[in-house]
Amino acid sequence: MSTKQENIKQLIEEYIEVNQIEPGERLPSEAELSRLFCVSRATLRGAVRQLETEGKLLVKHGSGTFATCPLPSIPSSLDRLYSIGDMIRSAGLREDEQLESIKRMTVCPPDIAERMRFSENEPMIVLERTRTADGEAVAHSINWMPETLAGSILDEGSFSGSLFQSLELKAGVRIVGAYSELTVPSHDDAHMTRLLKHPQATVLLLKQLHYDELNRQVLYSLDYVRSDIFHFWVRRTR
Structure with a gap:
């Protein structure tokens, strides 16, 4: 628009x-x-x-x-693209993060290459972070980006804050949408175990392919989130 x-x-x-x-x-x-x-x-x-x-x-x-009568706003509605930070703040919680790693890979794994329509020879940067709310781990994110795009953002070997904003301000790439798949991770998924701090906690996995204004696939994310903290909604129409 x-x-x-x-x-x-x-x-x-x-x-x-x-x-x-x-x-x-x-x-x-x-x-x-x-x-x-x-x-x-x-x-x-x-x-x-x-x-x-x-x-x-x-x-x-x-x-x-x-x-018409305006429809009610639904927090964490799946028809709107919110960052993990946005969802933490909308829940009234204090957001923080822990950088786990920034890795440069000379090749792109076949499954990621297929999803992003890249060659397997495409150099990639992988950003991994754990997000906290009021001091507790509530989300764990793994972000895959082509080095040609993310190098200008992650060259210093550290990162914090909004990835969406950094891509827009430093790389000139504005993410406007994503294809999101909501799944339950397997019981032996090592990333999921980072979030199982309480007996009542279960984990959901959002697999998200983000695209920019030119419909280019620019970011693939695995977002693990605690289901006792994040609640997702879909507005269905007939």
């Missing part, structure tokens, strides 16, 4: 609030809204489509565009 469409989206939301448009009431026509906000119809349609996707508008072709 372009910056201009994002601005118009916000203006439409403000218009609905200021004019106290109730759920089920119709908004002005596309032509009227385009004139009101001084934008093209194409830009307006993009903003309206996004609001419809978010459940904030209902578009009935031939009838108009109507306000």
